Amino acid sequence: MLSVNNVSVQFGKRILFDDVNLKFVKGNCYGVIGANGAGKSTFLKVLSGEIESTRGNLEITPG
Ligand SMILES: Nc1ncnc2c1ncn2[C@@H]1O[C@H](COP(=O)(O)OP(=O)(O)O)[C@@H](O)[C@H]1O
Numbered sequence: 001m002l003s004v005n006n007v008s009v010q011f012g013k014r015i016l017f018d019d020v021n022l023k024f025v026k027g028n029c030y031g032v033i034g035a036n037g038a039g040k041s042t043f044l045k046v047l048s049g050e051i052e053s054t055r056g057n058l059e060i061t062p063g
């Protein structure tokens, strides 16, 4: 399981998303939708560890 806790990303003064909380559960399939520039790729980069969120944290269950 991948748990997203109170995650926010901000570039300068621009808040891209704020206080995101959700759980990705094994066996489920997820999609990310949103307008161009909404922050989809940035969110995935946070999930993969490519970039750090401004606030909040991720919890990843071993395995
Ligand atoms: N490293 C960065 N520094 C500043 N702004 C960024 C950076 N990365 C992305 N952005 C901006 O954040 C917004 C969301 O980008 P992105 O996550 O690529 O959107 P999407 O994938 O939903 O189209 C865009 O306005 C983009 O220009």
Ligand SMILES: [Mg+2]
Residues within 6 Å of the ligand: 040, 041, 042
């Ligand atoms: Mg993108």
